[in-house]
Amino acid sequence: MAQEDLNKLTIEKQRFSPADKAARKWRVRAVMAIVILLIAVGLFSLAARRSVEIEAATVSLVYPSQTFSLLNASGYAVAQRKAAVSSKATGRLEWLGVEEGSVVREGQLLARLENRDVAANKDQAAANLAAARDALELAKVEQKDAARALSRARDLVSQGIVAQADFDTAEARYNRASAASAGAQANIRAAESALRGAEASLDYTLIRAPFDGVVLTKNADVGDIVSPLAAAANAKAAVVTLADMGSLQVEADVSESNLGKVRVGQPCEITLDALPDVRFRGVLHTIVPTADRSKGSVMVKVRFLDKDKRLLPEMSAKVAFLEREVKPEEGKPRVALPPAAVVQRDGKNVVFVVAKDHVVQTPVTLGPKLGDMVEVLSGVKAGERIATKPLDKLHDKSRVKTAEK
Numbered sequence: 001m002a003q004e005d006l007n008k009l010t011i012e013k014q015r016f017s018p019a020d021k022a023a024r025k026w027r028v029r030a031v032m033a034i035v036i037l038l039i040a041v042g043l044f045s046l047a048a049r050r051s052v053e054i055e056a057a058t059v060s061l062v063y064p065s066q067t068f069s070l071l072n073a074s075g076y077a078v079a080q081r082k083a084a085v086s087s088k089a090t091g092r093l094e095w096l097g098v099e100e101g102s103v104v105r106e107g108q109l110l111a112r113l114e115n116r117d118v119a120a121n122k123d124q125a126a127a128n129l130a131a132a133r134d135a136l137e138l139a140k141v142e143q144k145d146a147a148r149a150l151s152r153a154r155d156l157v158s159q160g161i162v163a164q165a166d167f168d169t170a171e172a173r174y175n176r177a178s179a180a181s182a183g184a185q186a187n188i189r190a191a192e193s194a195l196r197g198a199e200a201s202l203d204y205t206l207i208r209a210p211f212d213g214v215v216l217t218k219n220a221d222v223g224d225i226v227s228p229l230a231a232a233a234n235a236k237a238a239v240v241t242l243a244d245m246g247s248l249q250v251e252a253d254v255s256e257s258n259l260g261k262v263r264v265g266q267p268c269e270i271t272l273d274a275l276p277d278v279r280f281r282g283v284l285h286t287i288v289p290t291a292d293r294s295k296g297s298v299m300v301k302v303r304f305l306d307k308d309k310r311l312l313p314e315m316s317a318k319v320a321f322l323e324r325e326v327k328p329e330e331g332k333p334r335v336a337l338p339p340a341a342v343v344q345r346d347g348k349n350v351v352f353v354v355a356k357d358h359v360v361q362t363p364v365t366l367g368p369k370l371g372d373m374v375e376v377l378s379g380v381k382a383g384e385r386i387a388t389k390p391l392d393k394l395h396d397k398s399r400v401k402t403a404e405k
Contacts, residue, residue: 051401052394054387056354057341060373061333061382063279065269067371069320071261073300075252077272077315079245080301081211084219084238087113089204090227093220098240100218104209111239113226115205122198129191136184143177150174207239216313217241243313248304249285250317253297262287267325268302273316281305281326282319335382336373342366343391352394354385354402361396 091113098110153170156162220226220236227235250270254262268282285303292299302319304311341351342364349366352359364379380386387394394400 051357051399052390054352054354054359054394054400054402055389056385056402057338057388059335059337059376059380059382059384059386062336062370062373062375063269063333064330064370065279065320065322065326068323069269070323071254071258071321073252073254073319073321075250075302075317075319077248077311077313077317078251079243079313080247080249081213081244082216082313083210083213083242085110085207085210085240085242086228086236086238087111087204087207087226088228089113089118089201090225090235091115091205093222093224093226093236093239096218096220096222096239098215098218100215102215104213104215104242106209106211108209109206110209110215111207111220113205113207115202118198118202118205122195122202125191125195125198129188129195132184132187132191136181136188139177139181139184143174143181146170146174146177209242211242211244212246213242213244215240216243245311245313246307248311248313250282250302250304250319252300252302252317252319253292253295254300256291256296256298259287259298262300262321267322269320269322269326270302270304271318271320272311273318274312275310278308279331280308280311284321334367334370335376335380336370337376337380337386338372338388339369339374341386341388341391342374351380352387352391352398353380354387354400357401358397358399359387359394361394 093111094114095112096110098104104110150167150170150173153162153167157164157167218240219238220240225235226239227237229237262284264284264287266284268284270280270282272278272280282302282304285301288299288301290299291297337351342349343351345361348363350361350363353362362379365377367375367377369375387400
């Protein structure tokens with residue numbers, strides 16, 4: 001009985017048919033295929049998320065003149081006519097009628113020194129001249145009367161009516177009157193000279209503009225002592241500094257080795273750092289006939305052909321010396337990019353515009369070459385970043401990172 005109970009506890013081995021074995025093998029292979037597919041999808045997704053390292057350039061504005069520029073130099077805009085305006089007299093500044101930036105005309109009154117004493121001297125000289133003229137009139141009347149008396153005495157003495165002594169007396173009187181008249185005329189000339197001197201002294205206290213220009217700096221204020229030599233303590237030698245804006249020229253240094261590329265009268269194009277989007281026409285005015293041995297350069301002066309109120313002295317400038325003059329249609333900038341950034345896709349010229357962490361495939365229409373650049377008629381605009389290499393690894397929406405990151 002016990003043995004029968006133990007036999008009941010024995011686990012009977014399951015027997016599989018050939019069909020069951022085939023089904024189990026198929027299920028194992030299916031699971032393995034799914035796992036491999038998932039791994040492949042994961043690897044593909046990982047590869048898709050991996051950023052391509054690219055080199056990028058910027059779409060820029062290029063002026064056609066850059067393609068026929070021979071030489072570039074830097075310098076500063078300098079007024080060729082500039083003056084520190086002061087007075088020939090020494091005195092206290094009583095009135096100042098201009099400030100920095102004031103536009104003045106030649107002869108315009110800029111400032112005035114205290115001049116009450118000089119004005120009084122002028123009035124005295126004018127009064128002395130008036131008195132001298134009155135004295136001349138009196139002398140002329142006396143001379144005229146003496147001349148009539150002399151004429152009568154001459155007639156009477158010839159008739160024997162009066163003595164010779166009376167004639168001599170009349171003649172002496174006439175001579176004295178003539179001398180008095182001549183002396184009065186001399187006094188008038190002296191008084192006139194004194195008046196002109198007094199007027200000049202008064203005019204020295206009035207500070208006027210020597211030419212048309214703009215006030216650059218104000219060097220003195222009302223109450224300051226102004227002296228032409230500034231010998232006194234705290235005295236100011238100049239009241240204002242004036243510049244003729246029409247005389248502005250760019251003074252630039254050209255290397256001695258490049259001196260053969262420039263000539264007087266050569267067309268130039270001037271760019272100011274303060275106005276980077278404006279190109280000014282210029283012409284090489286003069287080559288200063290001396291070299292700077294410390295820099296190995298020669299100074300040249302380029303004259304502006306275009307006047308602009310925004311031009312100011314001491315502005316930093318860049319000068320391009322051109323092969324020829326710029327034509328009217330070449331005055332505007334063109335949008336351009338490096339030819340290396342353009343690639344053919346589906347028969348079209350395209351570039352890859354960088355947009356944050358990916359690129360956008362953009363068709364472009366190209367124009368003529370501009371030096372080492374090519375003009376873009378449509379598709380992109382100045383300032384946009386575009387990929388230049390490796391273009392063969394890029395497509396629309398590719399994730400990228402620039403080489404500098």
